Amino acid sequence: MKELTESLRQEASRLLREGVEVFIGYAAGSLQASARPFFATRPEEAAELVFNPFCVHNLVKYLVRFPDKRTAVVVKGCDGGAVSRLAEERHLDREKITVVGVPCGGMLERERVLAQLPPATRIEAVEERGNTYVLHTARGEYPFEKKANLAAKCLVCVRNNPVGVDLLLGKEAMPVADPERDPLEGVKAVEALPAGEKAAFWDRVFGRCLRCYACREVCPACSCTQCAFEQAVPGWQQGAMWVEKAKNLPDSYHYHLIRAFHVAGRCTGCAECERVCPVRIPLMLLNQKLAKEIEALFGGAPAGACGPLCAYAPDDPDQFA
Amino acid sequence: MDSKLLKKEKLLPLLDELRKEFLLVAPVEEDALLFYRPVESVAEIKLGSGRSVVPPKEWFFPQAESLYRYSTEGGGLVLEETLAATPAVLFGIHPCDLRSFAVLDAVFLQEPVDRYYTLRREKTVIIGISCTAVCPECFCSAYGISPVEGTGADVHLSEVGAVYMVEVLTPKGKELVARYQEFFEDQVAGVAEAKEARKETLSGQFTVRVTVDGLPAKLGSLFDHPYWEELSRRCLGCGICTYVCPTCHCFDITDVCRGFEGKRFRCWDACLFRDYTLHTSGHNPRHALYQRLRNRFFHKLKYNHDRYAIEGCVGCGRCVALCPVNIDIREVIATVRGLGE
Amino acid sequence: MPVKENTVTNANAWEPKIVAFLCNWCSYAGADLAGVSRLKYPANIRIIRVPCSSRVNPQFILRALQRGADGVLVVGCHPGDCHYVTGNYFTRRRLTLFKSLLEFVGFEPERLKVRWVSAAEAGRFAETVKEMVEEIKLLGPNRRLQDSML
Ligand code: SF4
Ligand code: SF4
Ligand code: SF4
Ligand code: SF4
Numbered sequence: 001m002k003e004l005t006e007s008l009r010q011e012a013s014r015l016l017r018e019g020v021e022v023f024i025g026y027a028a029g030s031l032q033a034s035a036r037p038f039f040a041t042r043p044e045e046a047a048e049l050v051f052n053p054f055c056v057h058n059l060v061k062y063l064v065r066f067p068d069k070r071t072a073v074v075v076k077g078c079d080g081g082a083v084s085r086l087a088e089e090r091h092l093d094r095e096k097i098t099v100v101g102v103p104c105g106g107m108l109e110r111e112r113v114l115a116q117l118p119p120a121t122r123i124e125a126v127e128e129r130g131n132t133y134v135l136h137t138a139r140g141e142y143p144f145e146k147k148a149n150l151a152a153k154c155l156v157c158v159r160n161n162p163v164g165v166d167l168l169l170g171k172e173a174m175p176v177a178d179p180e181r182d183p184l185e186g187v188k189a190v191e192a193l194p195a196g197e198k199a200a201f202w203d204r205v206f207g208r209c210l211r212c213y214a215c216r217e218v219c220p221a222c223s224c225t226q227c228a229f230e231q232a233v234p235g236w237q238q239g240a241m242w243v244e245k246a247k248n249l250p251d252s253y254h255y256h257l258i259r260a261f262h263v264a265g266r267c268t269g270c271a272e273c274e275r276v277c278p279v280r281i282p283l284m285l286l287n288q289k290l291a292k293e294i295e296a297l298f299g300g301a302p303a304g305a306c307g308p309l310c311a312y313a314p315d316d317p318d319q320f321a
Numbered sequence: 322m323d324s325k326l327l328k329k330e331k332l333l334p335l336l337d338e339l340r341k342e343f344l345l346v347a348p349v350e351e352d353a354l355l356f357y358r359p360v361e362s363v364a365e366i367k368l369g370s371g372r373s374v375v376p377p378k379e380w381f382f383p384q385a386e387s388l389y390r391y392s393t394e395g396g397g398l399v400l401e402e403t404l405a406a407t408p409a410v411l412f413g414i415h416p417c418d419l420r421s422f423a424v425l426d427a428v429f430l431q432e433p434v435d436r437y438y439t440l441r442r443e444k445t446v447i448i449g450i451s452c453t454a455v456c457p458e459c460f461c462s463a464y465g466i467s468p469v470e471g472t473g474a475d476v477h478l479s480e481v482g483a484v485y486m487v488e489v490l491t492p493k494g495k496e497l498v499a500r501y502q503e504f505f506e507d508q509v510a511g512v513a514e515a516k517e518a519r520k521e522t523l524s525g526q527f528t529v530r531v532t533v534d535g536l537p538a539k540l541g542s543l544f545d546h547p548y549w550e551e552l553s554r555r556c557l558g559c560g561i562c563t564y565v566c567p568t569c570h571c572f573d574i575t576d577v578c579r580g581f582e583g584k585r586f587r588c589w590d591a592c593l594f595r596d597y598t599l600h601t602s603g604h605n606p607r608h609a610l611y612q613r614l615r616n617r618f619f620h621k622l623k624y625n626h627d628r629y630a631i632e633g634c635v636g637c638g639r640c641v642a643l644c645p646v647n648i649d650i651r652e653v654i655a656t657v658r659g660l661g662e
Numbered sequence: 663m664p665v666k667e668n669t670v671t672n673a674n675a676w677e678p679k680i681v682a683f684l685c686n687w688c689s690y691a692g693a694d695l696a697g698v699s700r701l702k703y704p705a706n707i708r709i710i711r712v713p714c715s716s717r718v719n720p721q722f723i724l725r726a727l728q729r730g731a732d733g734v735l736v737v738g739c740h741p742g743d744c745h746y747v748t749g750n751y752f753t754r755r756r757l758t759l760f761k762s763l764l765e766f767v768g769f770e771p772e773r774l775k776v777r778w779v780s781a782a783e784a785g786r787f788a789e790t791v792k793e794m795v796e797e798i799k800l801l802g803p804n805r806r807l808q809d810s811m812l
Contacts, residue, residue: 579729
């Protein structure tokens with residue numbers, strides 16, 4: 001990982017010298033086994049950039065905060081799609097952005113790492129040895145076999161090498177997907193439940209939603225400048241509030257079904273919504289369910305600029321005839 | 322202060338007895354997350370547990386609560402009280418959260434007192450519990466809190482070997498212990514010393530040493546420092562840090578109206594939300610995210626201290642652990658202390 | 663206006679409430695024709711006229727269910743006959759997908775019904791309403807999404 005970080009710093013510093021105003025990448029986090037989004041604005045700051053298997057964040061949404069600046073952004077394979085998505089919907093001016101792709105061998109599930117690493121052990125270096133990440137610490141080496149320790153989204157990821165980027169760093173990454181694993185395993189398990197158990201499951205998980213809206217704020221497909229669930233501009237949607245601010249279960253259903261529906265066909269599968277949730281609501285189940293249905297129902301047909309729900313085919317399946 | 326002993330195996334039977342008299346609110350586990358919830362059976366209680374996601378302030382100051390009901394049917398106005406609180410025992414509160422009640426008291430018990438908060442507060446007996454380990458995000462010691470200290474509880478338990486040392490700290494606690502005296506035993510030599518020793522061990526476990534000396538005054542000179550804008554670049558402007566904070570107490574009041582009937586509610590609000598300070602005119606004095614994020618830290622680290630003479634943060638580490646972009650209040654404190662003016 | 667509380671005196675007396683969104687050009691005219699032709703259909707529906715079935719935001723459906731409806735009916739022109747040429751093609755995609763989402767979270771999919779009814783199909787309109795009322799009666803009242811705020 002050292003070489004990758006090195007070339008990242010070099011390129012960032014070069015881009016910042018050559019007119020890029022903000023370089024969005026990752027820096028080391030304050031917690032054990034963590035990274036954080038980092039915004040370099042001067043070439044010297046490039047020295048703080050890192051890339052390691054804790055760089056799980058999708059940084060693309062930050063781009064919309066800099067509409068007038070020349071920016072560069074680090075993307076993994078699973079993040080890259082968000083750039084084209086946002087550019088197609090004209091939230092981003094692609095011309096102003098340098099997309100820096102990094103091949104990714106998978107992100108480690110932080111909790112698994114913490115469970116196996118002695119507390120307060122500083123990670124000095126991370127080495128990728130084939131299908132294992134080796135964490136070097138003052139107390140010795142700790143190997144983490146990918147198959148057992150990667151984040152769920154990484155275990156089924158086939159986008160390890162970013163596409164559509166302006167700059168590709170490092171060496172091609174070997175696919176990390178576990179062929180044994182069905183990406184839709186979770187969705188199918190819920191589908192197989194009897195209706196009553198489905199209801200009980202969702203009542204339980206939605207019941208603990210805090211409506212902190214972190215899942216919306218982080219999502220690159222939640223790109224509306226005014227969200228249906230807020231009144232940040234007086235009179236927006238004639239003052240209608242779709243859900244009460246006071247937490248309650250029916251409104252949480254409303255929020256979740258509509259959040260998932262608004263990103264249907266536009267979700268890029270980065271799983272950020274699920275990662276940020278403080279109460280671990282399995283939001284990806286909803287996103288994946290919709291992706292699965294869209295594929296099954298309208299898979300072959302053309303999609304519009306904002307995805308398959310902005311398009312139609314006269315011979316789409318019709319259950320309503 | 323009275324002190325007693327409770328054999329470990331007697332804890333659940335005691336709680337079970339309490340449950341018959343009181344509404345018992347205790348830590349329960351759901352999908353590997355901890356919450357304080359009313360329990361129907363003591364088997365649901367997760368003992369020896371760590372930090373809950375949502376702090377126990379929820380019990381006194383729920384995320385959403387109804388204030389009153391109204392009806393305008395037939396042209397008149399009828400108001401109906403919805404205030405109700407049952408006698409409760411809030412069990413298993415850790416020292417940082419115990420301190421948080423003092424922070425909330427300063428706000429809600431000042432004149433005019435908040436009836437909703439007060440009533441629940443009065444009707445609840447708090448049983449505290451000492452920590453047995455220090456989480457990597459904790460820094461309560463920065464505020465002079467010790468992980469084995471029971472201040473704020475009515476009765477406080479500290480695990481020492483096969484027993485709990487029981488500290489009876491208030492008249493309410495005394496009454497409770499007297500009423501259930503058959504469960505308790507007399508203090509024996511060595512237990513209090515063992516508890517003190519535990520305090521030593523635990524204070525060695527804090528991963529980050531935080532000092533807050535002089536912070537409120539220092540912050541006063543840094544309102545316009547570019548640091549806040551820099552820090553806010555990665556902030557999402559979500560409600561996590563405020564909703565999981567045991568001392569955050571902002572709320573909003575709204576009406577839910579259906580035809581001639583309605584209810585007035587209050588619910589948690591978050592100063593990080595875009596519409597938090599939005600005026601009806603459309604003007605927003607904190608229109609930029611950095612202003613909102615700065616407000617959070619100023620409130621925690623300065624305003625609360627200036628106004629109520631009690632720190633607005635208790636060092637529980639929840640926001641540190643749960644912020645999705647690693648905005649770490651311990652680091653903010655250290656950076657601020659080091660900034661030039 | 664809120665849909666008034668169901669007055670349940672005994673189980674048999676319960677009558678479902680159905681909110682029906684009818685497109686102005688075909689379905690509303692179809693319903694009108696049903697009335698003019700004196701066709702009988704149950705009085706359980708509350709009609710809301712919309713310019714096109716594609717105006718029916720899924721949020722309307724959820725709100726109706728939250729505010730006391732036991733079922734929601736969306737009726738539009740037959741695909742290909744949309745007054746706005748393509749509106750109902752979008753409705754078809756959206757609501758097919760939305761129904762599968764409702765089912766996924768354990769909600770009875772029958773509570774949302776979509777039908778194409780032309781201005782001439784008064785009989786089909788009446789049949790649709792009858793059929794839906796029967797189905798909802800079997801399911802019973804919608805409690806799951808009903809507002810808990812009051
Ligand atoms: S819905 Fe979730 S997975 Fe999809 S783009 Fe948004 S954050 Fe990523
Ligand atoms: S991040 Fe989680 S708790 Fe917050 S609004 Fe989204 S689902 Fe709810
Ligand atoms: S500091 Fe973190 S938790 Fe708080 S609003 Fe910002 S992103 Fe959310
Ligand atoms: S500011 Fe953070 S650490 Fe301090 S009390 Fe609130 S959640 Fe805990």
